[in-house]
Amino acid sequence: MNRISEEQPPIHVWVVDDDESIRWVLAKSLGREGMQVRTFEGSAELLDALEEETPDVLVSDIRMPGVDGLALLERVRASHPELPVIIITAHSDLDAAVASYKGGAFEYLPKPFDVDAAATLVRRAAKPKTPAGGSSAAAPTATIIGEAPAMQDVFRAIGRLAHSNITVLVTGESGTGKELVARALHETSPRANKPFIAVNTAAIPKDLLESEFFGHERGAFTGAATLRKGRFEQADGGTLFLDEIGDMPADLQTRLLRVLQNGEFYRVGGTAPIKVDVRVVAATHQDLDELVKEGRFREDLYHRLNVIRVRIPALRERPEDVPPLMRHFLARAGEELKTEPKLVLPEVMARLQNFEWPGNVRQLENTCRWLTVMAPGREIHLQDLPPEIAERAPVETSRPASSATATPAAVATPSEAVGAAPAAAAPASGGVWLSDLRLWARAELAKGRDGLLDEAAPAFERALLEVALEASRGQRIEAAKRLGWGRNTLTRKIKELGLGDDE
Secondary structure (H helix, E strand, O other), X not given: OOOXXXXXXXXXXXXXXXXXXXXXXXXXXXXXXXXXXXXEOOXXXXXXXXXXXXXOEEEEEOOOOOOOHHHHHHHHHHHOOOOOEEEEEOOOOHHHHHHHHHOOOOEEEEOOOOHHHHHHHHXXXXXXXXXXXXXXXXXXXXXXXXXXXXHHHHHHHHHHHHHOOOOXXXXXXXXXXXXXXXXXXXXXXXXXXXXXXXXXXXXOOHHHHHHHHHOEOOOOOOOOOOOEOOHHHHOOXXXXXXXXXXXXXXXXXXXXXHHHHHOEEOOEOXXXXXXXXXXXXXXXXXXXXXXXXXXXXXXXXXXXXXOEEEEOXXXXXXXXHHHXXXXXXXXXXXXXXXXXXXXXXXXXXXXXXXXXXXXXHHHHHHHHHHHHHHOOOOEEOHHHOOHHHHOOXXXXXXXXXXXXXXXXXXXXXXXXXXXXXXXXXXXXOOOHHHHHHHHHHHHHHHOOOOOHHHHHHHHHHHHHHHHHHHHOOOOHHHHHHHHOOOHHHHHHHXXXXXXXXXX
C-alpha cells in the first residue's frame, strides 16, 4: 500500500456522521495513512467550524438528524465550491447516487465500504480538480433495485452522466433492465422534460425501419396517405433509446451514422433536410466488437455509439439482489391482482439465489407474477416454485440403501453444509457438491490416505474465499460479510492460503 510521503503536507479530512463507530473507524484508518482527521457528530458543528477554516476533503453521511448530508452538501457547495465532498450512505440505491452527484459530490461511497478504498478515494479527492456544477434535472422515476457492488457501479455511472448529453452504449444480457437504465439516464439529464422515445430495432420489419426512424412524406410509397414524423423527430430535444442496436441492417447503420454526425436526415420521399437535437442511448445484448470483426456492424458507427459504455451485470452475478427484487415484484404483483403480497420462506429464497436466472430480472419478475397466482397460500414453499426452477435445483444423489421413501433434498448454504450431519441426514445436506466430496473421501480412504482434512479444509476455504472476493469485486469488508467472518479473519485467511499479501 502506498503511504503518504513525508515531503507532502498531510491531507486534512473532516468526517461528519451521527454514527460514532463510523467516525472512529474513519479517524483511525485515515490517521494511519498520515492524514489529519477531525470528526463531527452533526452538520451544525461542522458548519460552524467551516467559518474559521477549510479542510482538504469533507466526508459526510447522507442521512443525519437535523441538516442531512444532501442539504449539507448544498450549503457547502454554495459557501466552499472548491471543497470536495464524499457522500457515504447505507442506502445504496439509484436515487441516493444520483442526488449525490447532482448536488456536486466528488464521489458516492455505499456502506459497508473498505477502509483502504476509502483512503484511496480521499487521496484522489484531495488532488486539484474542476468543481462540479449543479443541475435542475428531475429526480429519476425509473425503479432500479441493486445492492451488489456491480450495481453500485451502474448507479455511479448514471450519477456521473446526470449533467451530460453524451451518447451512451448500454450492454448486458436480455432481461437485465437496459431500458430502465436508459430511462434513468434520460430522467436525470437536462433533457428530462423532453420526450423519451424507445425503439426496439429487432421488433420492426426490415422494410419499415427507415420510415420508422426517419418518417415519410405523403405519397412516398403505396399506403403513405399522410406525412408521418419518424422517431428522430418525435424525440427532438429529448432522448432516443435504440434497443438491440446490433440487429440494425447495414444500410440503416449508414443513415444512422450520418444523423449522429450532423443531426440531419431526410424523410423517406423527402427533399428537404430535417435538423434535430437528439441524445442517443443505444443498447445491445450482443458482442458488438465481435460483430465489427465479422463485418456485420460498421466500425465507425460502433465508435460513435461507444462513447460511454455502461454494463449491466446478469442476475446470477448479483445473487444478493434477488431478495429485494423478489419483495418488490411480489408487492407489485399483489397490488396488480388486489391481493396480499406473498412471503418467501428462507429455504425458498436460498434456492432462488442459487438459481442461474437465464432470463435475468425479467424472468424473476414473471416468476413473481406466476407465484402470486399459483401459490395456494400466503407463504411460498419449495413445492410452489415453477417447474423450470424446481427441476434445475441440485438434488442429493447418495442415499442410504435402507431409505424407504425418496424426498427432494433441501438446498443448504455453504455455512450450513460445513456442519452437515453424516450420510443419514442426506435430505438436509448440501446437494451434488457434497455427494462429490463424499465420493472423493471414500476413494482417498480406500487408498489408505490419512490427513484428509489437511487437504480438504484449505481447499474448501480457498474456493469460498475466491468466489466471495470475485462477487464483491475485491471489497474485503463485503467479502467477509458474505462469508460470515470478520475482516481480520478474512485478511488472515488470505495470507494463510496464499491468495495475496496481507495488504
